[in-house]
Amino acid sequence: MSExxxxxxxxxxxxxxxxxxxxxxxxxxxxxxxxxxxxxxDEVALHWTAACASTRPATYWHMLPEASQGKKxxxxxxxxxxxxxRLDEAFPEAFRARTSESExxxxxxxxxxxQVVGSDNYDRLVGSSPLGVxxxxxxxxxxxAWEFIRPILLENDGWALFLWTPRGRNHATRAxxxxxxxxxxxxxxxxxxxxxxxTPEQLEREKAELVAELGSTEEGLARFxxxxxxxxxxxxxGAYYASLLNDAAGAGRIGGVPVDPSLxxxxxxxLGIDDYTAIWFFQQxxxxxxxxxxxxTSGEGLPAVVGQAIAAKGYLWGAxxxxxxxxxxxxxTGRSRYETLRSLGLSNIQVGTAADPEERINAxxxxxxxxxxxxxxxxxxxxxxxxxxxxxxxATASYxxxxxxxxxxxxxxxxxxxxxRLGGAGPRREPVRRHMxxxxxxx
Numbered sequence: 001m002s003e004x005x006x007x008x009x010x011x012x013x014x015x016x017x018x019x020x021x022x023x024x025x026x027x028x029x030x031x032x033x034x035x036x037x038x039x040x041x042d043e044v045a046l047h048w049t050a051a052c053a054s055t056r057p058a059t060y061w062h063m064l065p066e067a068s069q070g071k072k073x074x075x076x077x078x079x080x081x082x083x084x085x086r087l088d089e090a091f092p093e094a095f096r097a098r099t100s101e102s103e104x105x106x107x108x109x110x111x112x113x114x115q116v117v118g119s120d121n122y123d124r125l126v127g128s129s130p131l132g133v134x135x136x137x138x139x140x141x142x143x144x145a146w147e148f149i150r151p152i153l154l155e156n157d158g159w160a161l162f163l164w165t166p167r168g169r170n171h172a173t174r175a176x177x178x179x180x181x182x183x184x185x186x187x188x189x190x191x192x193x194x195x196x197x198x199t200p201e202q203l204e205r206e207k208a209e210l211v212a213e214l215g216s217t218e219e220g221l222a223r224f225x226x227x228x229x230x231x232x233x234x235x236x237x238g239a240y241y242a243s244l245l246n247d248a249a250g251a252g253r254i255g256g257v258p259v260d261p262s263l264x265x266x267x268x269x270x271l272g273i274d275d276y277t278a279i280w281f282f283q284q285x286x287x288x289x290x291x292x293x294x295x296x297t298s299g300e301g302l303p304a305v306v307g308q309a310i311a312a313k314g315y316l317w318g319a320x321x322x323x324x325x326x327x328x329x330x331x332x333t334g335r336s337r338y339e340t341l342r343s344l345g346l347s348n349i350q351v352g353t354a355a356d357p358e359e360r361i362n363a364x365x366x367x368x369x370x371x372x373x374x375x376x377x378x379x380x381x382x383x384x385x386x387x388x389x390x391x392x393x394x395a396t397a398s399y400x401x402x403x404x405x406x407x408x409x410x411x412x413x414x415x416x417x418x419x420x421r422l423g424g425a426g427p428r429r430e431p432v433r434r435h436m437x438x439x440x441x442x443x
Contacts, residue, residue, distance in 0.1 A: 011047045011089070014040060016195045023186040024048050024159070032162040032179050034139075034172070035190040036228045038197050041163035042074060045134040046090040048161070053112035054095070058131035058156075060114045065140040067104070067118030073136070074116050075104045119145035131158040138164035139172035166226045168236035168386045174379075192228040203228060218243070238390035238399050240361050240411070244368040245386055254382070257374035259283065259292045264318030267310075268417030271326060271337060272298070276409040279309050280381060280417060289421075291373045294381030296410060302337060306344045319350045321420050323412070326351055352420045357402050360415030367418040384410030 013021040017040060020033055035041055042062075049060050064070040077086045091106050091114065093099075098107040104116035117125060119141040125148075133149050135141060146160075153160055164172050179185040192198050198206070206228060211220030214237065222242075225234035233249075236242055248254050259265070263283045270278045277300065281293035295309040310317070326338045326349075333340075341349060373382060388411035390399035402408060 011043075013044060014195075016190060017044050020044060020186060020188060021048070024161070028186050029153075029157070029159045030179070030184055031160075031186040031188075032176050033186075033188045033190065034164055034166060034176055034230055035188070036192040036195070036197070036230055037165060039190060039195065042077070042134075042136055043079075043086060045136065045161055045163060046074075046086055049114060049132055049134060050090040052132055052159075053091075053108055053114055054110070056131065057108070057111040058113075058158075059128055060112070060132045060134075061125075061128075061130045062114070062116050062134045062136065063119055063122070063141070063145065064116070065118065065137050065142070066120045067116065069137070070104060070116035070118060075101075122148050129156060131156055132160070133158070134161045134163065136163045138162045139167040139170060140164075143171040143175075166230055166232050166234065168226070168234070168239065168242060169232055169383050170387055171383075173232045174383070189230055191230040198228075236387055236389050238403075239386065240388050240390070240402070241364060241368060241385045242387075244365060245382065248368060248371065248373065253371065254373045254375050256376070257290050257292055257372050259315065260290075261316065263316070265292065265315035266318040266321065266417065266421065268321040268413045268421075269326075270323065270409045270413035270416065272409060276406065277305050278381075278384070278410040278413045279305075280410070280413050281313075281315065282417060282421070284421070287370055289367060289371045291371050291378055291381075293374065293377045294379075294410065296380055296384075302340050303344060306341065306346060310346065317348070319348050319422075320346055321350045321352060321417050323416055324352055324354045350420060352416055355419060357412075357415075360412065360419055361402065363418035364411070364415040367421075381410050381414070383407075385414060 020031060021044065023031055033041065045062065049062065052058075053060055062070065062074055064073060075087065078084065079086050079089060082089065087106070091108070095108055096106055097109045097111075099105075106114045108114075119135070122142065122145040129152055130149070131153075133153065135146065135149075149160065152158065162172075162175075166173065176187060176189075180187045192203055207220065207224045210223050211217050214220045214223065219237050222234045222239075223237045225231040226236070233246060234242075245254070260283060263285070266282045266284070268280045268282070270276070276296060276298045279295040280291065281295075283290040283292055293313070297305060297308065300308075320341075322338070322341075326341070327336050329336045338349060338351065375382070384407045387405075387407035389403055389407070391401055391403040402411075
């Protein structure tokens with residue numbers, strides 16, 4: 001490739017972006033940056049990708065959580081300082097061979113391809129072999145997308161740039177904290193108080209406006225702490241349990257909680273078929289609830305779940321709390337999952353009754369102040385509880401019940417135990433066999 005092709009890179013990184021640019025320009029292959037709103041994360045990524053594409057023809061992706069977000073945030077985004085589309089500043093028209101609006105794809109005259117894609121349909125990208133990938137808004141993206149991309153970049157010595165703002169403790173924070181200890185990674189955590197994007201007066205005004213817009217001091221401060229102060233432990237807006245868990249951590253109730261071999265371990269389940277299956281493990285001593293373990297899997301059948309979560313752990317088992325729909329007979333087999341679990345050796349199954357989600361949530365809120373959590377074995381479960389939140393309705397501009405996502409399965413299982421445990425918020429109901437072989441409930 002001739003030197004004359006190089007894109008006219010007139011863009012210069014801001015002072016607080018310089019270390020990231022230096023790392024990438026010096027040959028760094030991995031970078032993870034968690035930064036406040038308006039930091040210029042996508043702007044850095046666009047110009048870095050353009051520089052790479054002009055010198056090494058290959059495929060490059062700019063990945064958002066959803067492809068539709070990419071159109072608004074990247075493809076159609078306009079630089080307010082220049083009035084030009086950001087992608088036109090990074091990839092000037094004169095150096096393009098083709099631009100596809102429908103595919104959000106640009107082909108340069110040297111054969112390089114840059115495209116906006118979404119982590120929601122990463123599996124449809126099979127066959128492509130990108131040399132560089134930007135994972136923008138990583139905290140909201142599907143973590144499986146990185147599992148798909150990583151071996152491709154490893155094989156072709158490609159680079160990955162993670163850019164995000166916190167959304168509570170989830171896969172993004174967990175990965176970031178592990179990467180901080182890896183010399184192969186550049187990591188940076190950049191709150192608005194450490195850059196010159198906003199003045200202190202502007203930040204105070206943003207905080208006040210968020211409180212006013214959300215109609216709640218707690219919600220507004222949580223959103224401000226997350227989006228401007230880059231606080232990993234700030235409650236996700238609309239979160240049900242995050243503030244209670246922060247209180248538990250502050251009181252020292254999240255740490256090392258050994259399993260007492262002399263006490264029985266109760267479990268609480270949320271069953272998925274093609275979805276997640278989540279199981280919590282509890283020991284109770286008087287009013288004290290010790291949350292000693294958590295298990296989660298996806299796409300596994302009941303035999304595998306019982307083998308991994310029950311047989312392999314070998315605890316002294318107490319009651320196994322399962323949701324009411326465990327009694328539903330499956331059309332393919334004519335058996336209920338209750339019967340399948342019994343055939344797999346699970347005994348003392350306590351089947352809950354159908355309950356309003358708010359009842360489970362309230363029971364969970366009442367139980368958390370009694371709980372001691374093992375931070376290691378329950379790390380993923382705690383992440384799920386922190387992320388469990390209300391669904392935002394754009395139509396009514398208000399919250400409308402719990403959001404069904406990755407966090408809801410673990411949260412539902414936790415609430416199942418809180419509702420039905422011995423001494424819990426709701427009555428423990430024992431299944432009894434009727435003469436027709438069905439189950440009903442003692443009231």
